[in-house]
Amino acid sequence: MRSAQPILAPPPVTTREGHRGAAPVSDEPPRVHSVGMSKEHEVGAAADLPPGKVTGAGPYAVGNVAGEVFAVSRRCRHLGADLAGGSIDGEGRLVCPWHQSAYDVHTGRMLRGPQGVYAKVPGLGLVFRGLTAVLPLRRGQVVERDGCLFVR
Numbered sequence: 001m002r003s004a005q006p007i008l009a010p011p012p013v014t015t016r017e018g019h020r021g022a023a024p025v026s027d028e029p030p031r032v033h034s035v036g037m038s039k040e041h042e043v044g045a046a047a048d049l050p051p052g053k054v055t056g057a058g059p060y061a062v063g064n065v066a067g068e069v070f071a072v073s074r075r076c077r078h079l080g081a082d083l084a085g086g087s088i089d090g091e092g093r094l095v096c097p098w099h100q101s102a103y104d105v106h107t108g109r110m111l112r113g114p115q116g117v118y119a120k121v122p123g124l125g126l127v128f129r130g131l132t133a134v135l136p137l138r139r140g141q142v143v144e145r146d147g148c149l150f151v152r
């Protein structure tokens with residue numbers, strides 16, 4: 001009989017362009033707790049997630065926009081970059097680390113399409129904004145207990 005395997009974070013994604021997802025935060029397997037029917041992923045100490053910071057917890061990118069903590073699914077809808085390696089811009093949007101698409105962290109919708117060479121493709125930004133209107137990033141619920149953040 002096979003032994004139980006630890007739940008691991010998704011492997012980094014590599015595109016034909018050589019982009020890679022964010023490196024794992026540590027070698028330790030992520031801490032996952034079961035709460036009723038859902039799983040809870042430990043983010044870490046709330047004090048370690050100050051405004052402007054983004055990190056990863058299981059399948060979520062978790063960040064802090066001006067004191068409000070959010071969680072969204074961590075694969076960019078464009079080419080799958082790990083949004084846990086993204087940043088928060090001056091307008092409070094989650095910005096993809098690869099081509100700087102920008103997401104509304106409340107709705108999961110892309111507000112600005114891919115930049116750089118992709119911004120020159122006619123209609124591409126419109127297509128991805130439309131796609132995320134139908135298939136937005138999944139939003140997670142963040143809870144704090146004893147100074148520690150969890151997402152489910």
Ligand code: FES
Nearest residue numbers: 076078079096099
């Ligand atoms: S992978 Fe996110 S904008 Fe290209």
